[in-house]
Amino acid sequence: MSVSAIAADSSVCAPLAVLGRDVTVPLVTGGEVTYAALDYAASAPALQRVWDDVAAYAPYYGSVHRGAGYLSQLSTDLFESSRVTVAEFLDCREGDQVVFTRSTTDSLNLLAAALPADCQVFVFETEHHASLLPWRDARVTYLNAPRTADQAVATLERALADREPYGPALVCVTGASNVTGELWPVKELAAAAHAHGARIVLDAAQLAPHHPVSVRELDVDWVAFSGHKLYAPFGSGVLAGRSDWLQEAEPYLAGGGASRKVARRTDGGVDVEWHDTAARHEAGSPNVIGVYSIASACKALTEAGFDELVARENHLIAKVREGLAEVPAVKVLSLFGDDAPRVGVISFVVEGWNSSHFAAALSAEYGIGVRDGLFCAHPLVRTLLGSDPQTQGECGAPEAAPGEKSLNAIRVSFGAGTPDEHVERFVRAVKELVADGARWNYRTEDGRCVPDTTA
Numbered sequence: 005m006s007v008s009a010i011a012a013d014s015s016v017c018a019p020l021a022v023l024g025r026d027v028t029v030p031l032v033t034g035g036e037v038t039y040a041a042l043d044y045a046a047s048a049p050a051l052q053r054v055w056d057d058v059a060a061y062a063p064y065y066g067s068v069h070r071g072a073g074y075l076s077q078l079s080t081d082l083f084e085s086s087r088v089t090v091a092e093f094l095d096c097r098e099g100d101q102v103v104f105t106r107s108t109t110d111s112l113n114l115l116a117a118a119l120p121a122d123c124q125v126f127v128f129e130t131e132h133h134a135s136l137l138p139w140r141d142a143r144v145t146y147l148n149a150p151r152t153a154d155q156a157v158a159t160l161e162r163a164l165a166d167r168e169p170y171g172p173a174l175v176c177v178t179g180a181s182n183v184t185g186e187l188w189p190v191k192e193l194a195a196a197a198h199a200h201g202a203r204i205v206l207d208a209a210q211l212a213p214h215h216p217v218s219v220r221e222l223d224v225d226w227v228a229f230s231g232h233k234l235y236a237p238f239g240s241g242v243l244a245g246r247s248d249w250l251q252e253a254e255p256y257l258a259g260g261g262a263s264r265k266v267a268r269r270t271d272g273g274v275d276v277e278w279h280d281t282a283a284r285h286e287a288g289s290p291n292v293i294g295v296y297s298i299a300s301a302c303k304a305l306t307e308a309g310f311d312e313l314v315a316r317e318n319h320l321i322a323k324v325r326e327g328l329a330e331v332p333a334v335k336v337l338s339l340f341g342d343d344a345p346r347v348g349v350i351s352f353v354v355e356g357w358n359s360s361h362f363a364a365a366l367s368a369e370y371g372i373g374v375r376d377g378l379f380c381a382h383p384l385v386r387t388l389l390g391s392d393p394q395t396q397g398e399c400g401a402p403e404a405a406p407g408e409k410s411l412n413a414i415r416v417s418f419g420a421g422t423p424d425e426h427v428e429r430f431v432r433a434v435k436e437l438v439a440d441g442a443r444w445n446y447r448t449e450d451g452r453c454v455p456d457t458t459a
Contacts, residue, residue: 016312016315016316016319017308017309017312017313017315017316018316019316019420019421019422019423020051020052020053020235020304020308020313020420020421021051021052021053021421022048022049022050022051022052022235022420022421023049023050023051023052023055024039024041024049025038025049025421025423026038027039028371029371031368031369031370031371032368032369032444032455032457033368033369033443033444036371037370037371038371039371039373040370040371040372040373040425040426040429040430041373041422041426042372042373042374042416042417042418042422042426042427042430043373043374043375043415043417044213044233044348044349044417044418044419044422045182045210045233045349045375045379045415045417046233046375046417047232047233048213048232048233048234048235048419048421049235049421050235050236050237050297051235051236051300051301051304051420051421053300053301053304054235054236054237054297054300054301054304057296057297057300058238058293058296058297058300061082061293061296062293064078064079065079065292065293066078066079067079067289068080068083068289068290068292069083069261069283079292082292082296083290083292083295083296085299086295086296086298086299087102087104087282087295089299089302089303090102090242090244090298090299090302091244092302093217093302093303093305093306094217094218094219094227094242094244095216095217095218095219095220095221096219096220096244096245097219097220099246099247100219100244100245100246100247101244101245101246101247101250101281101282102242102243102244102282103242103243103244103250103282103285103286104240104241104242104282104286104290104291104294104295104298105228105240105241105242105243105285106239106240106241106291107134107230107231107232107239107240107241108132108134108135108207108208108209108228108229108230108233108241109134109138109230109241110241111228111229111241111242111243112134112135112138112176112205112207112228112243113138113256114243114256114285115138115174115205115226115228115243115249115250116138116139116140116141116142117141117253117254117256118249118250118252118253118256118285119139119141119142119172119174119249119253120172120249120252121172122143122169122171122172123142123143123171123172123173123174124142124143124144124145124167124171124172124173124174125139125142125143125144125145125173125174125175125176126144126145126147126160126163126164126173126174126175126176126202127139127144127145127146127147127175127176127177128146128147128148128149128150128156128159128177129146129147129148129149129383129384129387130149130150130178130181130183130339130381130383130384130387131176131177131178131207131381131384132178132182132207132209132379132380132381133380133381133382134207134209134380135176135177135178135207136381136383139176142174145163145167147159147160147163149339149383149384149387150339151339151340152340152341153188153189153192153340153344154189156188156189156193157189157192157193157196160175160193160196160197161196161199161200164196164197164200164201164202165200167200170201172203173197173200173201173202173203174202174203174204174205175193175197175202175203175204175205176204176205176207177190177193177204177205177206177207178206178207178209178210178211179206179207179208179210179211179212179215179217180210180211180214180215180346180347180349181210181339181349181381181384182209182210182349182379182380182381183337183349183351183379183381183384183385183388183413183415184337184338184339184340184346184349184350184351184388185210185321185346185347185348185349185350185351185417186338186339186340186344186345186346187211187215187344187345187346187347190206190222190224191221191222191223194222194223194224195223198223203225203226203246204224204225204226205224205225205226205227205228205245206222206224206226206227206228207228207229208227208228208229209228209229209230209233210233210347210349211229211347212227212229212233212234213233213234213235213305213347213419213420214313214314214317214347214348214419215310215314215347216310217229219244219245224245225245225246226243226244226245226246227242227243227244227245228241228242228243228244229241229242230242231294231297231298231301234298234301234302234305235301235304235305235419235420235421236294236297236298236300236301237294237297238291238293238294238297239291239294240291240294240295240297240298242298243285247280250282250284250285251280251284254278255278255284255285255287256285256287257285257287257288258276258287259287259288260287260288261283261286261287261288261289261290262278262279262283262284262285262286262287263276263277263278263279263287264277264278264279265277305420308420313420316420317347317348317418317419317420320348320418320422320424320427321346321347321348321350323424323427323428323431324350324416324418324427324430324431325342325350327427327430327431327434327435328350328352328431328434330435331354331434331435331438333354333355333356333357333438334352334353334354334355334434334438335352335353335354335355336350336351336352337351337352337353337385337388337389337413338388339388348417348418348419348422349415349416349417350415350416350417351379351385351388351413351414351415351416352413352414352416353389353413353414354414354434354437354438357437357438358453359376359377359412359413359414360376360377360412360448360452360453361442361446361453362376362414362437363375363376363414363453364446364452364453364454364455365437365442365444365446366430366433366434366437368444368446368454368455369433369437369442369443369444370429370430370433371429372426372429372430372433374414374415374416374417374430375414375415375417376412376413376414376415377412377413378412378413379413379415385412385413386411388413389411389412389413416430444456
């Protein structure tokens with residue numbers, strides 16, 4: 005569907021209210037401009053609704069699960085009702101557990117610590133490092149990047165069919181790429197995993213803010229996501245899904261809250277009886293405000309309606325992709341091709357430009373915040389750029405000066421709070437920079453390209 009056709013579609017809703025939408029930033033060329041936050045894939049701005057809910061609760065903050073006072077009881081009720089809200093948001097099955105963590109990375113490390121002995125893990129090289137790296141104590145099979153959704157399923161099926169010895173296995177896969185934005189065939193991959201006796205965990209960090217995620221419909225065993233990408237600040241995450249491996253594992257953290265009973269033994273030691281609920285892996289004082297912010301965001305997105313949010317995001321995706329297609333020097337990175345469904349995450353390179361230089365110019369001269377680098381998905385970006393996927397690189401900008409070739413990319417990402425003007429300004433800025441070059445001089449400082457203000 006073209007931009008004009010989408011714009012005429014009455015189902016395209018207005019952007020949701022987010023914090024920072026009126027923030028102005030200085031331009032190196034003089035004056036100020038409203039900041040265009042186009043780095044949602046790293047951290048999305050907080051929804052105004054979330055901020056208001058947290059502000060209303062803050063005076064009533066109290067300890068959780070441990071206090072008899074009114075504020076403690078209220079905070080405990082809010083904490084546990086947030087667990088119910090998240091379970092409903094994810095359409096969890098009866099018996100599934102919702103464990104609150106710090107982030108997607110923390111969630112997947114928790115699951116990695118709960119794997120049964122001799123578990124084999126299958127993970128595509130295309131994963132974010134949060135999904136690629138936690139499985140250090142397991143036997144890991146890394147799968148090459150597929151070039152179609154069907155190829156992804158076929159690659160997994162072959163790997164699972166060939167595994168020896170036959171025992172517990174786990175597949176870890178993203179729902180939407182943090183580099184290309186492309187949607188992965190999660191339901192088909194789950195079916196393949198289960199057909200071969202394996203379980204599957206979905207990294208929904210980039211999927212949950214953009215599309216509904218149903219544990220039941222996708223038939224995944226676990227799902228992990230982060231609050232800070234779901235328009236909810238304060239550093240909380242979720243691991244939700246089957247309880248058996250979690251209940252059988254040693255607590256992720258040992259301490260208060262995870263233990264049901266602790267007693268001294270006659271030999272001087274200590275006996276511990278651990279909880280078999282989600283509390284088993286939630287030792288210590290929890291991030292109540294972070295958890296509540298996730299629940300608030302879940303409610304806000306559900307009430308806004310994902311059909312309307314997806315329609316609006318597709319409208320913005322079309323604007324960006326059509327605009328970039330008009331610039332021959334721009335190459336958009338993709339695994340599955342131009343027609344693949346995707347969320348609002350697009351990475352690209354510009355011929356003749358160092359990516360750090362280009363991103364710095366977008367910020368300093370146009371007030372546009374994007375991301376450059378390898379996006380904590382080094383093997384994937386290297387593969388997409390046609391370089392050796394084994395080449396090491398940094399998550400940030402490389403040590404390359406303006407004008408020098410760099411083996412990294414630029415990422416623009418957006419979502420429910422992005423107004424049309426921000427993506428229109430971005431497209432216009434790309435065209436102007438490619439046609440006319442930067443209007444300011446830049447230099448490399450601490451590995452990053454920055455405006456040169458020494459002259």
